[in-house]
Amino acid sequence: MVELLDGKALAQKMQAELAKKVTELKRQHQIVPGLVVILVGDDAASQIYVRNKERAAHAAGFKSQTVHLSESISQEELINVIMTYNDDPSIHGILVQLPLPDHINDKKIILSIDPSKDVDGFHPMNTGHLWSGRPQMVPCTPAGIMELLSAYSISLEGKHAVIIGRSNIVGKPMAQLLLAKNATVTLTHSRTKHLKAFTKQADLLIVAIGAGHFVTKDFVKAGAIVVDVGMNRDDNGKLIGDVDFDSVSQVASMLTPVPGGVGPMTITMLLEQTYQAALRRAAKN
Numbered sequence: 001m002v003e004l005l006d007g008k009a010l011a012q013k014m015q016a017e018l019a020k021k022v023t024e025l026k027r028q029h030q031i032v033p034g035l036v037v038i039l040v041g042d043d044a045a046s047q048i049y050v051r052n053k054e055r056a057a058h059a060a061g062f063k064s065q066t067v068h069l070s071e072s073i074s075q076e077e078l079i080n081v082i083m084t085y086n087d088d089p090s091i092h093g094i095l096v097q098l099p100l101p102d103h104i105n106d107k108k109i110i111l112s113i114d115p116s117k118d119v120d121g122f123h124p125m126n127t128g129h130l131w132s133g134r135p136q137m138v139p140c141t142p143a144g145i146m147e148l149l150s151a152y153s154i155s156l157e158g159k160h161a162v163i164i165g166r167s168n169i170v171g172k173p174m175a176q177l178l179l180a181k182n183a184t185v186t187l188t189h190s191r192t193k194h195l196k197a198f199t200k201q202a203d204l205l206i207v208a209i210g211a212g213h214f215v216t217k218d219f220v221k222a223g224a225i226v227v228d229v230g231m232n233r234d235d236n237g238k239l240i241g242d243v244d245f246d247s248v249s250q251v252a253s254m255l256t257p258v259p260g261g262v263g264p265m266t267i268t269m270l271l272e273q274t275y276q277a278a279l280r281r282a283a284k285n
């Protein structure tokens with residue numbers, strides 16, 4: 001029988017603990033962790049993600065605000081908005097929801113965020129820290145996956161971890177976090193030839209390719225641990241992962257569900273990193 005890696009339950013537990021730490025931070029230092037989420041345009045999926053982030057932040061006692069900007073905002077205007085939050089001492093975390101409209105260069109936007117407030121861990125300064133082995137702000141989805149694996153006491157030492165997907169948000173930082181735990185890492189992607197030949201070797205398979213039910217049991221070695229990062233909609237609008245759950249659960253030993261697996265952990269790590277940034281601020285006072 002496959003065991004589910006229950007991200008929802010772990011996220012609830014971690015967010016409840018975080019709420020207590022936030023109360024303590026307020027009591028001892030009169031500091032409330034402040035998060036601003038910047039949303040440009042009207043992308044339906046982004047609006048849902050942003051609403052979930054804000055709801056969780058409020059529940060944990062954060063000061064959280066969403067700034068909703070018009071699709072037609074210029075790059076320069078958006079950078080100016082970010083600069084005001086860079087300079088605002090009550091804000092410890094700044095998140096710009098991606099994707100951005102085509103006329104805006106997301107690399108330039110990310111560069112304009114103060115690295116110490118970059119709770120998404122996307123700024124090249126934070127990427128560099130991660131790859132040089134001194135992680136500071138780490139992209140939230142891979143950080144959440146590491147927490148989930150750790151909560152289930154899954155040892156990574158010497159294991160073969162295969163990742164499908166090489167994005168800056170998931171695949172690439174995931175590779176570095178797994179390397180740091182002494183896994184052997186193979187990073188595959190949409191152009192990889194003979195993909196199954198790699199995935200079938202995986203002790204741990206992380207799937208972040210963005211295609212609904214892409215991975216079936218013939219990609220998976222018996223007993224493997226499978227983590228599904230996918231968030232896709234099927235023809236009926238139902239949320240489905242990149243992994244065909246019914247098929248893969250016949251061979252995997254452990255598997256994350258969608259929803260209720262990786263998604264809640266991403267939000268938890270966003271809050272955790274905003275809290276840590278507020279804590280560093282308290283230490284400076």
Ligand code: GUN
Nearest residue numbers: 095096097098099120169
């Ligand atoms: N869009 C999809 N995932 C993410 C994420 O983790 N952070 C941001 N800012 N945008 C996203």
